[in-house]
Amino acid sequence: MKSIYEISKKDHKTFKLPLCDISYELDDKYKRKLENNLPEISEVELVRHYTALSKETYSVDDGFYPLGSCTMKYNPKVNELVAALEGFRDIHPLQDEEDVKGALKIFKLAKEYTCEITGMDDATFLPSAGAHGEFTSIMLIKKYHLDRKDYKRTKIIVPDSSHGTNPASASMNGFDVITIKSDENGLVSVEELKKVLNDEVAGIMLTNPNTLGLYEENIVEVTRLVHEAGGLCYYDGANLNAIMSVSRPGEMGFDCLHLNLHKTFSTPHGGGGPGAGAVCCKDILSKYLPNPYISDDLKISYRDSSIGHVKDFYGNFLVVVRAVTYMLSLGRDGFKDASQNAVLNANYLMNKLKPYYDIAYDKTCMHEFVLDLSRFKKETGFSALDVAKRCIDYGIHPPTMYFPLIVHEALMIEPTETESKETLDRVADIFINIYHEAYDHSVDLSKAPFTTNYGRMDETNAARHPILKYGD
Amino acid sequence: MAYTINNASEIKEMLETCKVEGYQDLYAHVPKEAKFEGELNLDLGKSEMEVISIMKSLSKENKVYSSIFRGAGAYNHFIPSAVKSLGSLSNFVTSYTPYQAEISQGLLQGIFEYQSMICNITGMDASNASVYDCGTAASEAVHMTTDKKRNKILVSKNVKPSTLEILKTYAYAYGDSIEVVNIKDGLVDKEDLKAKLDETVACFYVESPNFYGLIEDTLEIGEIVHENKSKYILGADPLSFGILKTPKEANCDIAVGEGQSLGLPLSFGGPYYGYMASTKELVRKLPGRIVGQTVDSNNKVGYVLTLQAREQHIRREKASSSICSNQSLCALNSAIYMASIGPKGFYEVSKRCYDLSHYAYENIKNIKGYKNKYETDFFLEFVIETPVNVDIINERLKKDDILGGYRLSDNEMLMCVTEVNTKEEIDKLVEILKEFSL
Numbered sequence: 079m080k081s082i083y084e085i086s087k088k089d090h091k092t093f094k095l096p097l098c099d100i101s102y103e104l105d106d107k108y109k110r111k112l113e114n115n116l117p118e119i120s121e122v123e124l125v126r127h128y129t130a131l132s133k134e135t136y137s138v139d140d141g142f143y144p145l146g147s148c149t150m151k152y153n154p155k156v157n158e159l160v161a162a163l164e165g166f167r168d169i170h171p172l173q174d175e176e177d178v179k180g181a182l183k184i185f186k187l188a189k190e191y192t193c194e195i196t197g198m199d200d201a202t203f204l205p206s207a208g209a210h211g212e213f214t215s216i217m218l219i220k221k222y223h224l225d226r227k228d229y230k231r232t233k234i235i236v237p238d239s240s241h242g243t244n245p246a247s248a249s250m251n252g253f254d255v256i257t258i259k260s261d262e263n264g265l266v267s268v269e270e271l272k273k274v275l276n277d278e279v280a281g282i283m284l285t286n287p288n289t290l291g292l293y294e295e296n297i298v299e300v301t302r303l304v305h306e307a308g309g310l311c312y313y314d315g316a317n318l319n320a321i322m323s324v325s326r327p328g329e330m331g332f333d334c335l336h337l338n339l340h341k342t343f344s345t346p347h348g349g350g351g352p353g354a355g356a357v358c359c360k361d362i363l364s365k366y367l368p369n370p371y372i373s374d375d376l377k378i379s380y381r382d383s384s385i386g387h388v389k390d391f392y393g394n395f396l397v398v399v400r401a402v403t404y405m406l407s408l409g410r411d412g413f414k415d416a417s418q419n420a421v422l423n424a425n426y427l428m429n430k431l432k433p434y435y436d437i438a439y440d441k442t443c444m445h446e447f448v449l450d451l452s453r454f455k456k457e458t459g460f461s462a463l464d465v466a467k468r469c470i471d472y473g474i475h476p477p478t479m480y481f482p483l484i485v486h487e488a489l490m491i492e493p494t495e496t497e498s499k500e501t502l503d504r505v506a507d508i509f510i511n512i513y514h515e516a517y518d519h520s521v522d523l524s525k526a527p528f529t530t531n532y533g534r535m536d537e538t539n540a541a542r543h544p545i546l547k548y549g550d
Numbered sequence: 551m552a553y554t555i556n557n558a559s560e561i562k563e564m565l566e567t568c569k570v571e572g573y574q575d576l577y578a579h580v581p582k583e584a585k586f587e588g589e590l591n592l593d594l595g596k597s598e599m600e601v602i603s604i605m606k607s608l609s610k611e612n613k614v615y616s617s618i619f620r621g622a623g624a625y626n627h628f629i630p631s632a633v634k635s636l637g638s639l640s641n642f643v644t645s646y647t648p649y650q651a652e653i654s655q656g657l658l659q660g661i662f663e664y665q666s667m668i669c670n671i672t673g674m675d676a677s678n679a680s681v682y683d684c685g686t687a688a689s690e691a692v693h694m695t696t697d698k699k700r701n702k703i704l705v706s707k708n709v710k711p712s713t714l715e716i717l718k719t720y721a722y723a724y725g726d727s728i729e730v731v732n733i734k735d736g737l738v739d740k741e742d743l744k745a746k747l748d749e750t751v752a753c754f755y756v757e758s759p760n761f762y763g764l765i766e767d768t769l770e771i772g773e774i775v776h777e778n779k780s781k782y783i784l785g786a787d788p789l790s791f792g793i794l795k796t797p798k799e800a801n802c803d804i805a806v807g808e809g810q811s812l813g814l815p816l817s818f819g820g821p822y823y824g825y826m827a828s829t830k831e832l833v834r835k836l837p838g839r840i841v842g843q844t845v846d847s848n849n850k851v852g853y854v855l856t857l858q859a860r861e862q863h864i865r866r867e868k869a870s871s872s873i874c875s876n877q878s879l880c881a882l883n884s885a886i887y888m889a890s891i892g893p894k895g896f897y898e899v900s901k902r903c904y905d906l907s908h909y910a911y912e913n914i915k916n917i918k919g920y921k922n923k924y925e926t927d928f929f930l931e932f933v934i935e936t937p938v939n940v941d942i943i944n945e946r947l948k949k950d951d952i953l954g955g956y957r958l959s960d961n962e963m964l965m966c967v968t969e970v971n972t973k974e975e976i977d978k979l980v981e982i983l984k985e986f987s988l
């Protein structure tokens with residue numbers, strides 16, 4: 079597609095300011111002398127350009143988007159309508175409290191719902207994303223230990239199946255990361271855990287269901303053991319969509335957690351953000367929650383006991399507005415319905431694919447499952463990447479590839495609850511077709527996709543000789 | 551209201567395929583102690599009509615002012631209709647991070663063009679695809695410069711207070727130390743800066759326009775910092791680059807700031823985004839997503855997420871930042887905004903903010919009893935000393951549907967004037983302020 083800079087022509091411009099005869103002279107020493115090379119483009123050209131770009135972007139509104147661990151469920155339109163209400167969109171963050179009661183009530187509602195769903199006591203909506211929520215949560219744990227003058231706790235335990243953001247968030251907080259191996263069933267190994275637990279451990283970071291889509295069956299024992307060793311337990315809520323109103327992190331024994339409102343609570347991903355990484359916690363960590371703190375009586379306060387600021391103002395407010403809209407829509411019956419069907423959809427698709435592809439850990443899964451294409455690759459010469467790229471030709475988005483790292487040729491499939499049986503049947507047929515294409519070599523999958531406007535990109539060259547802006 | 555689809559017979563068939571009798575069997579692995587029995591203590595799901603009605607009435611509990619003279623980090627600018635419309639195209643809104651380049655070329659190109667435009671306005675060599683906000687951008691930027699030998703971060707006292715707080719929180723996490731450089735007449739005290747620069751200082755973070763709206767001597771500050779072989783990080787409202795010296799011209803190493811003024815609504819503080827741009831030398835230390843141009847298998851120009859070897863999904867605990875999701879859609883909105891106003895519009899909006907804020911400044915400081923706190927030049931915002939308590943003035947302004955300046959202390963307010971404040975609005979503001987004249 080033509081770059082906007084190639085469309086640009088001198089003096090193409092639609093924008094105009096009102097006439098005004100006020101002018102003041104700026105001192106020359108402060109003045110910009112550098113030419114500004116922003117594109118010059120009329121409104122019609124602008125609209126056509128971005129409309130063309132949008133058409134070259136696959137989205138949930140286009141079709142099946144089974145990115146494992148990302149929960150690409152349908153983003154209800156009413157959420158967008160509500161977020162565009164002027165009473166939410168056009169209010170200044172530094173208006174007086176009595177001017178923004180409705181906004182503060184949004185946070186209160188969000189807290190009530192998320193705490194009830196997770197079995198926690200308190201919450202903040204300041205973090206902007208999952209990783210930001212992790213970073214914030216681990217800082218709560220850090221502050222908890224330091225406040226107790228327990229200075230020797232310098233280690234955080236992370237399973238080898240975890241998201242990369244977990245160890246990165248721990249090390250951003252100055253912790254040493256201890257990675258423990260999963261057992262032969264893909265679960266946290268209690269034996270491995272016991273080996274590393276001691277009085278230097280500040281806590282553990284766990285995703286449940288884990289990134290293999292499996293419920294951690296020893297979860298209660300795991301959190302008990304960590305607590306006995308004096309550590310705290312953090313729950314990565316990336317996969318909460320599987321278990322709402324079935325199992326709560328509070329009962330599992332966790333002390334704090336983050337939720338991805340842009341996963342479980344249906345706010346759109348926006349091509350990579352903005353999300354919102356709410357952090358919920360038990361009472362023992364409540365006083366450390368980041369500033370500003372919004373209390374139930376709708377007051378904004380700055381507390382000395384807090385870890386401090388992690389985000390400007392009050393977080394991604396309009397994302398929280400969308401999430402609350404969704405929460406009110408679903409209600410207690412809807413959450414259960416959503417989780418149950420997310421799990422049923424995943425199991426149904428897994429069962430349809432099982433005769434053809436190896437399942438990494440073949441048992442009842444939660445909201446997602448992982449295919450292991452190691453044998454497939456050995457027998458056909460085609461990789462997980464090739465299968466993923468071939469999915470594109472059939473009009474669906476590929477699954478997450480090569481994650482979790484403990485499965486070698488991994489394809490991680492999360493259908494979500496907002497797909498019909500008919501879609502899942504069609505998707506199963508697509509994967510089965512690809513299977514046959516690979517085994518009878520009727521299609522060279524290593525060249526897929528064939529039907530798109532673009533072929534596979536040269537990523538190596540992109541990294542070796544970076545061109546990061548127009549004109550580089 | 552549920553967004554699930556299948557009817558009872560479809561569900562029955564699916565359960566049969568899974569060889570289970572009901573949903574409960576799918577959860578058989580959940581241990582008894584971790585099972586939640588009973589019902590969540592929440593309302594039943596509501597209809598769309600009810601939800602809209604509830605949310606509308608909540609939105610009406612927020613006061614929308616017809617005239618706004620408050621900034622302090624969130625600015626009321628005009629957003630062209632085309633920007634709003636294009637920014638809400640559902641393919642942009644409901645896509646994920648563009649991991650699959652072949653079906654995400656539009657989004658990737660959009661982000662690449664965003665990066666290019668950030669470089670256009672700042673003059674810097676490279677930009678990432680955005681981070682959460684100005685405060686986290688500044689925090690990530692200072693951390694890009696620290697190492698074992700140089701781990702002290704100097705920050706000017708007049709940066710936005712919440713940015714300073716976020717910097718402190720991140721430094722607490724990372725284990726870096728922060729020292730605040732004093733100010734003199736609202737500007738960086740260069741003598742204090744020189745005194746605090748030593749061989750342990752990794753960088754100096756300063757904002758211009760600073761929190762009081764004052765324009766710093768960015769070139770000279772850079773010279774002082776570079777003399778000490780420390781890195782120079784400049785935070786700025788990007789719209790100021792329409793008329794003010796760019797980070798490139800000030801020789802800064804990393805430029806960061808809050809992108810909200812480029813086409814994003816006030817939204818009670820978010821979502822906004824932080825922009826981050828650097829020199830070539832520091833590109834591989836930038837955190838977060840970066841889009842690069844390359845070619846596809848047919849040698850056709852295309853775009854991919856690149857330099858991923860920096861990121862958490864590859865480096866795990868060795869990554870310098872854990873950022874994964876960013877503020878992509880906000881950044882894309884800004885790109886659409888910048889393209890829609892173009893280089894001339896960018897200059898004009900920036901200059902109009904300068905002109906109107908100076909018009910208000912001249913008229914207010916000449917009212918008896920009011921006084922300008924600082925003497926040096928400013929952009930968009932200025933501090934006024936008031937004859938009566940700021941709260942009293944703001945209560946009065948509220949009666950005329952005007953959101954007054956931000957309260958700095960009992961008798962100091964930070965006024966903000968943008969291109970949307972007309973001369974008539976400013977005249978009216980001045981008339982009301984005169985009621986408190988001595």
